[in-house]
Amino acid sequence: GNFSVSLLLPQILVKDAPKASEIDCTRPISLAEAQRAWQLLRPGDMVKPTGDKNQSIVSARLHPGLYKLSDLIDLGMTKAEVQFHLTTTTKSMTEFKLRERAEHVYAEAERVYSFYDLCCQSHLGGDVTKDDRLSEQLATLMNASQQSCAELYECSCPELDQLVKISKASGAIGSRLTGAGWGGCTVSMVPKMLSEKFIESVCREYYEPRGIKNASESLIFVSQPGHPAGLMFLQ
Template sequence: MDTARFQALALPASDAHSAASQRLLQVADAFTRHFGGPPIGIVRAPGRVNLIGEHVDYEGYSVLPMAIQQSVYVAFGVFNTPQIDSCSGGVNVLSIANAKTQYRGVTVSLKAQESENMAKLEQEGASWAKYVLCGVLGVRDEFPEVFQGKERELKLLVDGDIPAGCGLSSSSALVVASALATSGTLKQQLPGRMELAELCRRAEHRVGTMGGGMDQAVACLAQRGVALHLDFAVAPAQNNHINRLVDIQKALEAARGERVRLKELCELATIHCPLDEYSIDKLEEEYGESLSGLFKGSSLEAATTAVVASAKVFKLQQRACHVWSEAERVELFRATCAELAKGGQPTSKEKELQILGRIMSSSHHSCQTLYECSCPELDSLVTKAMVAGALGARLTGAGWGGCIVALVWKTKVSSFMEAIRYSYYEERGITPADTLYAMFESSPADGADIFRA
């Protein structure tokens, strides 16, 4: 896979037999049935699971995610044009459909105010399509000229198999797929992978999510068989250092040094934020200014207003200690993977895998007790995963629901999943058939691709 720039691949022939080809053909057929003609092409963008590094990317620290095989697909095309594969006259109408009938489709005018279109999606019961609109508008921000001229209609059909609302970044995958599909439709030079990741990070702010860019970066940059080390301490975002775990060169001594510094930061947090909880009044007394005033004019101004309106107390010490201890765990996880990549005796590998498991479990405990982003169901799943034989387990994604990721010996995956199916799902009245969608095995997958007819 070209990690620098997207390259269009050929859509498979109708007689292709591989599972991946058949999936693309299914999406193409759904587009044709819905819109009355074949698509120009299809984009696939994967979901992701974060192995370690929760709630630290937007604080400028590193994370270690991987793409999963489950993906979002967006078929794209332009109708009512002189040439079906060209829209050089401009695009001003957007039609969005979904292959799954529970998600309502919608058509919006790109001439309308952005706020009007967002409100229309809510009113018509198609709020899911906000992420599609975000991707399209992100491209328009970069290439406004191709959205001018005669009124042409961009048609997008969405399909996919990433469980929604489970912390696997289906929403960011949808933004990435929609943006890449729009680029492919408009026949611009396809963007660079870094470029699209940054474009989509900014675009997703339109729905109020202020992430650090991990989800979009994984969807664009992931490579099969490896996880990504994403470093968000570097600015601008396109200069982030992306490494295969198998290529890590950082010395263990350097990793230890960084972990020492992070421990020192945790100790400083206990000194400078000694209270278990801070009220808004107490914080404003400490800073000598209102909280909204502190962030006035910054990118966090709107978010601060919402937080001040809803939160009663702030646990600064605990949150800071989670962020810094989690950043330390990322570096330790990365260094341990580097040792694993060197090979060695089976007993040594087993020891290092056990270390990885302990790091994951420690991460969950921190998310649970310091950041308080877990929930009883996730805690129960983690406990049952450990009983079922996982080396380590933790929540993944933002938390407050969602899913967990567990490190399991390859030879024990089937028995592990069966144990979880019985101990967690059956006792909640969830049938084995339903768990096929709720629980799955995955190895690191490729990032987004675009296929054209």
């Protein structure tokens, strides 16, 4: 997948934004800056359908599928601008996926905010570990994230997709790729009472057919929600 083309996206999305004149497009700008140019508070608003045509800001300006260099020039970018916003490893590219990348980035950022909001709301109300509805809502966000990573951002891989599928069949209510490099590993939300059976099932269905034994001792571990990163002020 071509991930660095996200540097091209803001240039296109910001052109007719209400605050476009306040953005310095002579330098690479971020998708967050494009969002601010549209005066939107949440990233999800960039991909939320509105109006008579039921289109989002992104879908109204970008079609699905591949863009060629000539397509970008038709959108108002010069060849020099395109080259300027590509990295040294992507300058040889001749085709780009723009809408899919934009939809993933904005929707994924919105899922992060939603995950945070749910945790904050539940924390104020008491013990989050006993809130089944919260677990379901968080798991839904995790599953949507995995689907978007696989289909829109294309940073998953067949092995990871299979591991996620097996994890959900083994008792996880939510599962997605995470860390260790793209395609590295998964994180799954599993009811505590099912954790041992979950590990046994994943080892049996995923690792053992690949000739990997004792995966439960080195490749799978149980963790619980903890405190987030914070600041500690020392006297």
